[in-house]
Amino acid sequence: MPGLVLAGIKKTYGPVTAVDNIDLTFPKGKLTALLGPSGCGKTTLLRMIAGLEDPSRGTISLDGDDITEKPANKRKFGMVFQSFALFPHMSVAENVAYSLAIAGVDKATRRARAEELLDLVKMAGFEDRRIGQLSGGQRQRVAIARALAQKPDVFLLDEPMSALDAQLREAMQVELRLLQQKLDITTIVVTHDQREAMTMADQIVVMSNGRYEQVGSPSEIYHRPATAFVASFIGKANFLKGKAKDGGVDVGEFHFRPEPAASFLNGSAVQIACRPENVTIGAADETGPNRVSGTVTFLRDIGPTREIYVETPVGSVISEMPASTELVFAKGETVSAEFPAHALRLFPDTGDTAGASHGSGAGDRKVTAVSDKRDVAA
Amino acid sequence: MSYPAVSGDIEVDREAGKGGPAFAAYIRGLGPANIIMGVITAVILFVFVAPFLLVIVVSFGEKIEGASWVWGFDFSNYIRVFVGVDWPNSVTLLYALKLYYTLAYAVLGSLIAVGFAFPFTYFMTQGSRRSQAMWLVFVLASLSMSEVFVVMGWDILLSNRSGLPALLKAVGITSWLKDTGWLAVLRDWDLASPRNVKFKTSQLATVLTMAYLVWPYAVILLFAPLSRIDRSMIEAAxxxxxxSLTVLRTIVLPAVRLPVLGSLLLLFVYLLGTYVSVTYFAAPAHQTLPVSIYESIRGATLNAPFGAAQAVILLITAGIFIGFSLMLARLAERKA
Incomplete structure (x- = not known):
């Protein structure tokens, strides 16, 4: 089943390009997260899908039908807004049944459907409350119920958790995911929170500067980031800059050898990314490939893991080891840090990570992203 | 260590207050700002309240035929407004009718003005900043035209020889109306002569001109609340x-119902005092209290106490209308 397909979607506001040439497939019944820093174009993309903005170029199709020109009120896409956008002059039940009232459904059926949906989002008994009497979490549930009332073909959520406190957010992420799986509805969630995307999504689209960097499952995105930007935006990573040499990378005097060997031209600028949990710290006298010695500068225990900051000749390195580990290090101690060959990811050094995401290298990176997309969307 | 010293000072002040005459101490304690405020308050009270009180007092006075009027205290001027001068021998509703026309024109004029301004302003706020600015300039410019100027323009537009009726005749609509029998219907409505459509004099022209007069105010009053509406609510709908029209009816209108009611009330009160439009477009039998008040005070009849009584009744009626509307609004709010 084709689901929702975007082809060559572009949106410009005068000289500013908000979304640039996006090809994406949102598989039927799956939850896709559009993830990226603010200003990356993810909300604009969602609004174009909803019909609230017209694309400057490209087509949107649903199950093979071109819906690019279809206005928002004819699309039958349910949307949850960042501010929830509930109607303060209506009761909870009237809010939920609004789309049905517009469609001319009779009062009794509307009421029954509102009760059913409110029960689904665990808000039974709140039918006659005013919106002003609800908490943030309750408002979100009502907004979700309202968006689902018209049995939408596609369910859209724009930063749905951003108005909730941290604890409620975690619970709602799980709940929303369960609800989506129960209803088996094609869902697109816009978020800037990578944890939220990882928790809920079948497919994550990482965006930056109006383009996508990578499309893939949460685990693919985390373990096999396609670009330096993805590696830095999703989770944490140690970045080491060097020059490619014979399938490996020279960082200062050290030579790193990844597995499989890199295919960069000798002498080209390369970045190595390695997740902190893959870096292991050992005694100073341990030797082996991809191992550098250094001095422990800082230690901290974060619940199940322990972070060890080591100053090495190749730069500062953070290692994350299980707190249960037998090894004990002290600040100032000389140690060695091992970067396992299989855990090294190499990227061209365009100076572009999430911290400096507005670099000029976006165009180069897209090449990798496209090939990734094909794998996942198929 | 400085705290005890401060509290000591306060004690000393309290002692001084007890010692001298309280009022003198109060005046001495006033700063220049208080004195200026006091003077301004006195001037405002004099300028606004004194004429108002004078009108009330005069309304109980008595006209001397062939001369001016004398102070007095009887309700005959008020009684005359409602049941005529010859009451209880006979009842004439001449002035009661004028009051009715005053209220009817003001209600209809404000309803039409707000009725047109509401969708217009809403779609204006949906446009780009540039188009919004241009429309606002246009609206403000039309505000700068005086009532006399507006009425003159409408007078020409609606005049039987050179205005809309002449145009209708020239393009053949008048003969079509005659053939289909609509002209007879329009005659029943006082909007046609045997030969052609006529707007002068008519109540329709009076009310339309009044609505046109206050329409820019309605736009300006509704612009701020309409542009503050949460756009995502509209998008959600x-x-x-x-x-678009369903959104306007089910989301936008309920969201701005109080500003809409406020605009209606303000324009209604403003239109109660309309003079020029009424004298131009309404037939003498359909004219309003303000025209009659002017006649009484400065015009043909020269009866200041009677004019004052009409003015007081107009004021009280407006007050009753506003009070009633606010009560309704409060009821609606409680229900919501």
């Missing part, structure tokens, strides 16, 4: 299947 659209994603749920509502077209």
């Amino acid at each position: 659209r994603t749920m299947g509502a077209g």
Whole structure:
């Protein structure tokens, strides 16, 4: 089943390009997260899908039908807004049944459907409350119920958790995911929170500067980031800059050898990314490939893991080891840090990570992203 | 260590207050700002309250035929407004009718003005900043025209020889109306002569001119609340299947119902005092209290106490209308 397909979607506001040439497939019944820093174009993309903005170029199709020109009120896409956008002059039940009232459904059926949906989002008994009497979490549930009332073909959520406190957010992420799986509805969630995307999504689209960097499952995105930007935006990573040499990378005097060997031209600028949990710290006298010695500068225990900051000749390195580990290090101690060959990811050094995401290298990176997309969307 | 010293000072002040005459101490304690405020308050009270009180007092006075009027205290001027001068021998509703026309024109004029301004202003706020600015300049410019100027323009537009009726005749609509029998219907409505459509004099022209007069105010009063509406509410309604007009009716109007009511009340009160439009477009039998008040005070009849009584009744009626509307609004709010 084709689901929702975007082809060559572009949106410009005068000289500013908000979304640039996006090809994406949102598989039927799956939850896709559009993830990226603010200003990356993810909300604009969602609004174009909803019909609230017209694309400057490209087509949107649903199950093979071109819906690019279809206005928002004819699309039958349910949307949850960042501010929830509930109607303060209506009761909870009237809010939920609004789309049905517009469609001319009779009062009794509307009421029954509102009760059913409110029960689904665990808000039974709140039918006659005013919106002003609800908490943030309750408002979100009502907004979700309202968006689902018209049995939408596609369910859209724009930063749905951003108005909730941290604890409620975690619970709602799980709940929303369960609800989506129960209803088996094609869902697109816009978020800037990578944890939220990882928790809920079948497919994550990482965006930056109006383009996508990578499309893939949460685990693919985390373990096999396609670009330096993805590696830095999703989770944490140690970045080491060097020059490619014979399938490996020279960082200062050290030579790193990844597995499989890199295919960069000798002498080209390369970045190595390695997740902190893959870096292991050992005694100073341990030797082996991809191992550098250094001095422990800082230690901290974060619940199940322990972070060890080591100053090495190749730069500062953070290692994350299980707190249960037998090894004990002290600040100032000389140690060695091992970067396992299989855990090294190499990227061209365009100076572009999430911290400096507005670099000029976006165009180069897209090449990798496209090939990734094909794998996942198929 | 400085705290005890401060509290000591306060004690000393309290002692001084007890010692001298309280009022003198109060005046001495006033700063220049208080004195200026006091003077301004006195001037405002004099300028606004004194004429108002004078009108009330005069309304109980008595006219001397062939001369001016004398102070007095009887309700005959008020009684005359409602049941005529010859009461209880006979009842004439001449002035009661004038009051009725005053209220009817003001209610209809404000309803038409707000009725047109509301969708216009809403769609204006949906436009680009540039188009909004241009429309606002246009609206403000039309505000700068005086009532006399507006009425003159409408007078020409609606005049039987050179205005709309002449145009209708020239393009053949008048003969079509005659053939289809609509002209007879329009005659029943006082909007046609045997030969052609006529707007002068008519109540329709009076009310339309009044509505046109206050329409820019309605736009300006509604612009701020309409541009403050949460856009995502409108977008949410659209994603749920509502077209533009449905959004306007089900989301926008309820969201700004209080500003709309406020605009209606303000324009209603403003239109109660309309003079020029009424004298131009309403037939003498359909004219309003303000015209009659002017006649009494400065015009043909020269009866200041009677004019004052009409003015007081107009004021009280407006007050009753506003009070009633506010009560309704409060009821609606409680229900919501």
